[in-house]
Amino acid sequence: MTTFVSSPTTNSTTTMSDRRAEPRLRYSWQMYFQLDRHGRVEQGRMVDLSRTTAAFLAKDDGDLAPDQQLHIRLTHPMVQGELFGILEVRRSARIIRLDPYISDHKRVAVRFDAPLDYEPAGDTPSVCGAAPVF
Numbered sequence: 001m002t003t004f005v006s007s008p009t010t011n012s013t014t015t016m017s018d019r020r021a022e023p024r025l026r027y028s029w030q031m032y033f034q035l036d037r038h039g040r041v042e043q044g045r046m047v048d049l050s051r052t053t054a055a056f057l058a059k060d061d062g063d064l065a066p067d068q069q070l071h072i073r074l075t076h077p078m079v080q081g082e083l084f085g086i087l088e089v090r091r092s093a094r095i096i097r098l099d100p101y102i103s104d105h106k107r108v109a110v111r112f113d114a115p116l117d118y119e120p121a122g123d124t125p126s127v128c129g130a131a132p133v134f
């Protein structure tokens with residue numbers, strides 16, 4: 001089940017300067033990223049999304065590093081009142097943190113260069129989805 005979290009979760013490698021305080025949409029859908037506009041497209045799995053930041057799981061092939069620029073494309077569920085929709089987001093972002101996840105994957109936290117002009121968490125406490133699994 002997808003949940004909305006208004007406070008950051010604890011993580012021993014996280015500093016207060018890059019913690020998200022906005023409501024987050026937690027979900028597990030496929031997403032895509034590129035290290036540069038002309039590079040190969042990589043696939044990841046979303047963990048959560050807010051107006052200014054996102055977290056996703058990606059294969060740890062050694063190409064990702066903190067402060068690195070990425071181009072991201074993702075879709076997410078959105079509920080406003082009685083309406084349900086699927087929205088697409090394309091944004092440039094910068095990696096703010098990399099955390100170990102499982103064997104050959106990392107959890108990647110990014111900050112968007114330009115915030116979304118809406119709250120991805122919408123106004124409903126749950127939508128759909130499952131825990132991220134590879």
